[in-house]
Amino acid sequence: MDELKVKKSPLQRAKMTLSILAFIVIAACSKVEGEPGHQQRAEGEGPIHIVTTIGMITDVVQEIGGEEVKVQGLMGPGVDPHLYKASQGDIQKLDDADMILYGGLHLEGKMQEIFEKLEQRKPTVAVSKNIDPSVLRSGKDAGGSQYDPHIWFNVKHWVSAAETIRDTLVEYDPDHAAVYKQNAEVYIAELNELDAEVRERIAEIPEAGRVLVTAHDAFGYFGDAYGIRVMGLQGISTASEYGSKDVSKLRDFLVENQIKAVFVESSIPTKSMEAVIAGAKEMGHDVKIGGELFSDSMGEPGSDADTYIKMVRHNVNTIAAALK
Numbered sequence: 001m002d003e004l005k006v007k008k009s010p011l012q013r014a015k016m017t018l019s020i021l022a023f024i025v026i027a028a029c030s031k032v033e034g035e036p037g038h039q040q041r042a043e044g045e046g047p048i049h050i051v052t053t054i055g056m057i058t059d060v061v062q063e064i065g066g067e068e069v070k071v072q073g074l075m076g077p078g079v080d081p082h083l084y085k086a087s088q089g090d091i092q093k094l095d096d097a098d099m100i101l102y103g104g105l106h107l108e109g110k111m112q113e114i115f116e117k118l119e120q121r122k123p124t125v126a127v128s129k130n131i132d133p134s135v136l137r138s139g140k141d142a143g144g145s146q147y148d149p150h151i152w153f154n155v156k157h158w159v160s161a162a163e164t165i166r167d168t169l170v171e172y173d174p175d176h177a178a179v180y181k182q183n184a185e186v187y188i189a190e191l192n193e194l195d196a197e198v199r200e201r202i203a204e205i206p207e208a209g210r211v212l213v214t215a216h217d218a219f220g221y222f223g224d225a226y227g228i229r230v231m232g233l234q235g236i237s238t239a240s241e242y243g244s245k246d247v248s249k250l251r252d253f254l255v256e257n258q259i260k261a262v263f264v265e266s267s268i269p270t271k272s273m274e275a276v277i278a279g280a281k282e283m284g285h286d287v288k289i290g291g292e293l294f295s296d297s298m299g300e301p302g303s304d305a306d307t308y309i310k311m312v313r314h315n316v317n318t319i320a321a322a323l324k
């Protein structure tokens with residue numbers, strides 16, 4: 001007797017295909033998570049290939065990693081990390097990297113899901129992760145983030161970030177632990193000197209004039225740490241739009257308090273602050289642009305803001321010169 005052949009419906013065939021695909025995906029994921037070597041460097045390999053996001057992290061990784069690392073930053077001068085969207089080329093760079101270091105606290109908001117997936121198979125670390133949440137500022141308007149991500153404006157917080165980078169490198173590449181620790185010790189000493197220098201420069205500004213007005217509220221940690229009032233036209237994230245009400249409110253503050261200078265930012269168009277200045281002028285109060293500050297990115301290579309330390313020094317010198 002011939003065997004009966006049961007013909008499957010299109011729906012049954014589709015369900016079977018999906019089951020097979022699901023099995024393949026689960027097996028692949030299990031293989032990736034179970035494979036050795038993903039969290040530690042193999043002996044004898046070349047420099048660690050590290051991909052970073054913002055330039056400030058790129059700079060610190062290079063300082064601490066030295067010749068043992070090859071660093072590739074995704075976001076160059078003038079790039080706004082709040083609005084940054086990873087390209088297909090960026091995805092490939094992240095996939096090829098041995099290690100990924102990023103800011104965290106939803107600074108790179110549009111890339112958060114990518115980092116969460118990658119951390120399953122390679123070191124993918126937020127440099128802000130070891131900062132005590134009790135010293136972090138609120139960031140309710142930063143795209144749903146609980147905290148303000150601009151930690152680098154308090155140099156002491158950036159010391160914590162440097163320590164996290166050091167410890168991540170030591171764990172991944174214990175053969176060169178002494179190099180990373182020595183480089184970090186030298187660099188952190190420079191950061192502590194920078195912190196003292198910033199305090200001295202801000203102290204030169206008359207107390208009544210210690211008001212920093214910028215395009216967006218990136219300098220909150222700076223204000224808290226160094227005793228200067230900070231106001232931004234936009235919120236913590238540039239993804240939040242400003243409106244005529246925000247312009248009017250800031251204009252009125254400048255006029256009422258006779259603030260003589262405001263500051264533009266390298267990664268944000270100047271038209272927002274120009275509208276505030278024009279509004280104050282119509283009310284009989286002249287406000288000047290005190291200079292350009294670097295907030296979410298560093299300066300061009302060869303400029304006086306092309307490293308983290310030089311960027312902070314540029315900012316504080318610009319602020320002090322305009323407000324003294």
